Amino acid sequence: MQQDALIAELQNGNPRAFERIYQLYSESTYGIIYSIIKDEKIAEEVLQDVFLKIWDKAPTYNSDKGRFFTWVLNIARNASIDKIRSKGFKNSQQNLKADNFVNILEDKTSFAESVDSIGLKKYIDKLKPVCKKLIDYLFFRGYTQKETSEELDMPLGTVKTRNRMCIEQLRKIVIK
Structure with missing residues (x-):
């Protein structure tokens, strides 16, 4: 079908x-x-x-x-x-x-591995490092834009603008 x-x-x-x-x-x-x-x-x-x-x-x-x-x-x-x-x-x-904290610290699952598990790695690898980092925080770790702003020490408005630009770049890469 x-x-x-x-x-x-x-x-x-x-x-x-x-x-x-x-x-x-x-x-x-x-x-x-x-x-x-x-x-x-x-x-x-x-x-x-x-x-x-x-x-x-x-x-x-x-x-x-x-x-x-x-x-x-x-x-x-x-x-x-x-x-x-x-x-x-x-x-x-x-x-x-306390045992759980050891597991958390030893968790080797990287951003690249989690992205690759859904088949996006080849597309995300083509993005600039700042876009990779933003997408990691906002989409794969589940951070809010405000939390991402604090974590990356970046103004909230910049996070919002760069997020839109990065998603647009990713969209163009995927559609090609």
Whole structure:
């Protein structure tokens, strides 16, 4: 089944189309969720929530506004950020055992590896270092623009402007 037809079937509430969409997108969607949350169990929970949202919101998807994959990743990214900002998640992170801190410090997952897990590395590698850093903080670590501004010691307005420019550059690279 062609992707456009598959998406149309999903929008019409076809459970088989939903199953196929899950098969096609769950692995890369999990990758983006995990790169933000850094907890397998919680990332799996968020993945399920994301696919429920995809099922519920499928009729609102409009191909004129962007690719389906981008729409799915935006839902995943937003759900992940909502989760890490939730009071329950923050409270669960406050009481970590000392062993967890060793794991965090020894985590070798780099920005390049998390980007490559969803197939974007070849595109992001073509960006300037400042764009790589901004995209890392804003999209893969789930920082707000204000938090990114503080972390990079850069004025908030500059972060916003550079973010728009970097995303536009990335869009041009991907479309080529």
